Each structure stands twice: as C-alpha cells, then as structure tokens.
Amino acid sequence: MRGWQALFYKEVLRFWKVSAQTIAAPVLTALLYMLIFGHLLEGRITVYDSVSYTAFLVPGLVMMSLLQNAFANSSSSMVQSKMMGNLVFVLLTPLGPVSWFAAYVLAAVVRGLAVGLGVLLVTMWFAPLSFVAPVWILVFALLGAAMLGTLGLIAGLWADKFDQMSSFQNFLITPMTFLSGVFYSIHSLPPFWQQVSHFNPFFYMIDGFRYGFFGVSDVSPWLSLSLVAGAYVLVAALALQLLRSGYKIRG
C-alpha cells in the first residue's frame, strides 16, 4: 500500500465509523425534502413537458446531497484535525502535497457518492425515473463530488475554527446549491435571475447531472462539462498550491 492510500483509507474509515451521522442523516433530510416538496408542488409546476415535478426533483436532491456531503467530508476532517492537533501525525510523514490532495479529495468523493446513491435509492420510488445517458450521470457525479471535496479541502485549510467553517458552509455552499436549480428549472425564473444563475457553477453540475436522467437540460451538457471541468482545474490548482506552500499548516 502506498502512503496516500493509507491516508485515503483513514479518511474513508473516519466517516464510515459515524455513518449514521455522515450518510444516513443526509439521506433522511433529502427524503423529507422529497416528501414535502414533492407532495406540495407535484402538478403545480411543469418544468419540462415530458418530466413530472417529482421526477425532476430526484436528480436535484441526489446532486445537492452529494455536493454538500463531499464538501462536508474534507472540510470537517481538516478543521477537526487542525483543531485537535492530530494533523501533526500526517504532517510528520513523507506524504507530499499530491498524496494529501488525492487522499482527502477521493475520500470526499466516496462520501458524496455514498450519500448520493442513498438519496437516489430512497427517492426514486416517488416517480418514474429514466436513465437516458448514464455516462453523463456518472461524469457529473464524479466531477461534482471532486469539485466540492476540493473546495472543502481549501476551506478546511483556510478555517482556523469551526465557526469560520460553518460560515463558509452556511453563507456560500448552501445558498449556491439551493439556488442552482435543485427545486426548479432556471427557465422558470425572471430573465435577470436566469442570468445570475448562469454565474453559479453549481447550476451547471446539477443541470448536466439531470441531463443524464432525462436527456433534457437548461443548457447543453457539453457546455456544463467544459465549464465545470475548467473550474475544477483552477480549484484543484489552488488546493495543490496551498498544500505545497503549507498554508496555515506549516507555520
């Protein structure tokens, strides 16, 4: 086993040991959204002609949970290790920046996918669901989880305390996921807010992901893929640079 694999395995075991909190709880939350929004809005909103509102909601909820939990995994692990001081065990090892990056981001991807799959399994019974282009589903799930896992790593390196971390989560990640078209198509918005939504990177992740299910989307999945992939390269480069310089972890 290579060094980074040990760190990756440790990071996976860390959330797996408390899976009631890290997997079951977000799945339950998504189920509640489905019960309430699906019940209230089914039949009142038409998003795409061919797709019921409840069916439309499923991929949105899956992706939202996946993104939020990928972010939560790397960010909370990093902040916790920094605050408890046990990050020193990793700092003292010959693991380089790329190993850190791979371990933290991949563990976040695993957590994101596990939660996403859980949400899919409990919500897919509410509406007939199609899987028109499974490769797009997988590509956007992986890329979205990696993106948020990487953002979580950056936020975890940056934050010195839990309250800074939760500001990051509450004032940035949660609004951006909620306003990305989880619960609605941005075409239902006034033109101004449609324009604003196009600046939200989360919109493209959810829109591309949804395309994989229904074969319809607000923008072309290729556009979404290139924007998300392009943004990911920048975010990953930033995370690697922070790790290389020892930002806030090697004084």
Next chain:
Amino acid sequence: MSAISFQSVSKNFTNARGTFTALDAVSFDIQAGEFFGLLGPNGAGKTTLISILAGLQQASSGRIEVQGLDVKTQALQVRKLLGVVPQELVFDPFFTVREALRFQSGYFGITNNGAWLDELLECLGLADKAHHNMRQLSGGMKRRVLVAQALVHKPPVIVLDEPTAGVDVELRQTLWQFIARLNREGHTVLLTTHYLEEAEALCSRIAMLKQGKVVALDDTSSLLKNASSNVLRFKLDEQLPPELAAQARVTGRIVQFPANDAAQIEHYLAAVRSAGLVAQDVEIRKADLEDVFLDVMGAAS
C-alpha cells in the same frame, strides 16, 4: 556526517506588538548515535527548533540538515529519517491504538510491520490497550501511543519533545529503558525535558537554550565538572536575611549555597548562626545538572 546539523537557524514571529525572535542563529551538530539533551526554560525556543527540524514550521533563516539532507528542500526524505514525539498530547479520537499505529505505518508506505508494532506495544506497556479507542486512554497511555506512533518506521533519528511532562514514574522508567535500548542499537536521540535529573542520567551531551540562543554546549560530564563542585544544603524554619538570600537558592524550607571549599561552607554556616537561625539537616552534596543549569541561565541574563 552529523545526524542533525543546525546551521545558524533563526526564527522571527511578527505580530501586532512587533517582531519577536524565538531563535537567534542557533548552531550545533548532533553526531550519529548520540543521546543529546536540549534544555532551557519555557519559551527558550526548544519546541520551535524541533518544529523546524520536523518541517512543522519554517525557519526565517539558516538551515537544518538530517544525515546531510536539507529539511526544507528534501523534506520528504528527511521525514523518513525522523521519528518525532510531539509535546502536545494529541490523538485521533476515531481509532483504536492499533489502528492508529497501522495508519501511521501506512503513511510511511509500510504495511508488513505487525511484529514491530507488537514489540512497540509490548515495550511501552500498551499490549492490553491495543484494541481500546484512543478516547478511553488516560493521559499517560496516550503519551505512550505518541511515542509508539513516532517509532513505527524505525527512524534512525528519534526526537522527543518533553515526553515525560506530566507522566508517572512507571512510564518514565519504561520509556527510558526502551529509548536507551534503541540508542544502544544505534538510533540517535534528541531529547528536550524539564527533568534535569533525567537529562543528567541519559544524555551524553547537552545544549542549553535561553531566549533563542545557545548558552551552553558541552559533554554532560564537562558541564558538571566546570560547575561549582559542591552545594551546601540545609533546611530552615525562618526567613533567611535578604543579603544571604540573594546568594542562595531557596525552595520553601530548603536553602542551597554553591560552595567550592570548606572555608565557604564555614562562612555560610557562620552567617546563618550569627543571624540567630538554626540550620537543620545540613548536608554537602556534589553539584548536579540543575545547579549547572541555574548557573548558566543566571550568567546568561
């Protein structure tokens, strides 16, 4: 080639109140196989120096080499050579003792070291705690795990930053027996401690730091030889007159005067008697490392 070479290492911290120099051009070498003591009062810069050595902090200037490798530019190779026991009592609450050791080995790319982990657990008195969660352990037990974690990869250079702070006599004995064995087997040991009798017993050479500067660097035996050779020690129920107290080291009822010969001893005893005081339990002992330490620290201020 030195096991560790500190070359004019300086560290400045800048905060709102200005710049603070934690280390001021610290230079000394530790040879392979040495048991080396780094002593100094709190805030002298010991932990900062060790943090820079371990790559946890960066020096403002100067360099450190471990077996000829630069800790900054060859950091990853250096960390394979070092086993560092941090001063803070930290642990990962998610795992058991054995899991913690297995992960630590894994970070070094080592997987097949079960026998060595068993030996570490055995020698550090942790065998019956192997499957306990880290949270369930007492402070002393957590400290032992820290030592074990630092040794999973059998590092040639072992760095212990106050490993016996706040731990009981039994652990100290166990720990020192084990570390002394590793030292006999060729591992270099760098130790910081506030227990000067430990340093005197274990370390063949000692550096003393004060306010970021090296104020003494010598063989332990030479340091002891050069100190005032004897100490007059007695107990008093009353206060010592101020002019005498200024020359003495007073710890509660215990009064100690550095004394080089019989005349000085007689002088102090006479002074005490003429002040109308009664010295009890009078004894004359050889100066120890604590006396040397206080001498050096006093002279350096």
